[in-house]
Amino acid sequence: MSEQNEGMHRVRIVVDAMQPVVEIGGQDVSRLLHSYEVRQQAGQAPTVVLELAAHRTTALEGLARVVVGVPPDPGPAAAAFLQAIDAAQLEQAALARHDLQDGKPNELTRAMLHLLGEWARGQWAGWEPS
Numbered sequence: 129m130s131e132q133n134e135g136m137h138r139v140r141i142v143v144d145a146m147q148p149v150v151e152i153g154g155q156d157v158s159r160l161l162h163s164y165e166v167r168q169q170a171g172q173a174p175t176v177v178l179e180l181a182a183h184r185t186t187a188l189e190g191l192a193r194v195v196v197g198v199p200p201d202p203g204p205a206a207a208a209f210l211q212a213i214d215a216a217q218l219e220q221a222a223l224a225r226h227d228l229q230d231g232k233p234n235e236l237t238r239a240m241l242h243l244l245g246e247w248a249r250g251q252w253a254g255w256e257p258s
Contacts, residue, residue, distance in 0.1 A: 141176075150176075162180060222240045223236070225242075
């Protein structure tokens, strides 16, 4: 293999909304995947990122640069998000959301959890982070 092709593998992807086929070096790895992503910058070889389905492994043999990864741990991102929340702003926002108040037990906590979910998805609904 030439120096230019080092680390490269032949890739074939047939896109089908129901069941795409992903082949690496002529080997169909579709059943082993949770997802795949193709990235390419102008003038560079594409990169194919394969996310393996849980508890499945195989040998991948085989030209795109191939990166095999696992789903990221959401814990650190969630912790950083929660540490950035202003408690007073969260309480004020929850109390101002009458659509989340139903008079049942733990009403404020449920409203806060709902708001945190919205905020995590970028749905600030007029409340910009301070």
